[in-house]
Amino acid sequence: MARAPKTAAKKKAAPKSKKPTAAKSAKTSPEQLLHYYHQMLLIRRFEEKAGQLYGMGLIGGFCHLYIGQEAVVVGMKTASNDVDTVITSYRDHGHMLAYDMDPKGVMAELTGRRGGYSKGKGGSMHMFSREKNFFGGHGIVGAQMPLGTGLAFAHQYKGDDGVCHAYCGDGAINQGQVYEAFNMASLWKLPVVYVIENNKYGMGTSIERASAVVDLHKRGASFNIPGKKVNGMDVEEVYAAAAEANAWCRAGKGPYILEMETYRYRGHSMSDPAKYRSKEEVAKVRKESDPIDSIRERILSTKAADEARLKEMDKAIKLIVTAAADFAQESPEPDPSELFTDVYLEA
Helix, strand or coil: CCCCCCCCCCCCCCCCCCCCCCCCCCCCCHHHHHHHHHHHHHHHHHHHHHHHHCCCCCCCCCCCCCCCHHHHHHHHCCCCCCCCCCCECCCHHHHHHHHHHHHHHHEEEECCCCCCCCCCCCCHHHHCEECCCCCCCCCCCEEEEHHHHHHHHHHHHHHHCCCCCEEECCCCHHCHHHHHHHHHHHHCCCCEEEEEEEEECCCCCCHHHHHHCCCCCCCCCCHHCCCEECCCCCHHHHHHHHHHEEEEHHHCCEEEEEEECCCCCCCCCCCCCCCCHHHHHHHHHHHHHHHHHHHHHHHCCCCCCCCHHHHHHHHHHHHHHHHHHHHHHHCCCCCCCCCCCCCCCCC
């Protein structure tokens, strides 16, 4: 059996979390409701613009939009602190924005420009920010899960009270390396929350046709990892579940699995016509469960803000997104001399 490497002899003092680490109360403050709305709407408008730029031929390669799933990452981020790390798959633009990465840098990377987070060489699926503790953006299905487990080990080794949020989709959960990561995380009681974004279709295959067990939060049972199914279209429910999972990890109890039941409105990628589901199915979800419409109704019903303020917020967000698109198109392409930089390290 593999032994865990020796941990640091002396732990550093754990920083105080700036966010709650226990489940929230039933009452959400007006400020928190508006924060949720702003962040989710920013992601929605950004992704809509990215889709437009792709259609204009300004974004090449693959482009996977996050439209419909905004509540998952916004709720998770709101429950985290400044020490926590995050790693995700290739449907990653929403995660970048939720974790406060500059929309200009994200859009510039999408368009392959020098002002992007990976200097225009990573594109849609490969962006990083050490400053924001964002470790990608990974194009290999499921590869981010063992890497996230490594980030969790780093938190444990340093004793910094941090937790890693490692995201994957319902398709990636069937990859073998995911279970190697589960085993190691449970064996060493690593502080990692595995977030399964179950949007019902791995590429074009429904979960019922791809998974023998469709209750994905139970996938860690054989490794003694607790799990919970969450309504991923309700940002408040996501926040509560994330706070609970974070508290479990910070208490030294090991990993936790959150299955976020969510839904993507667009195809798997921009090249996917999504003919494996009906327009009526998508329309029904949008009408009954849209995460932004739901929080908007909460804001109006609780008088946290009126229609005029929400319209002003939308207008301001559209200006941010437009500025990001303009910056991306004005930023120069990478110089050919950059072709091999950041690829090899002399040691």
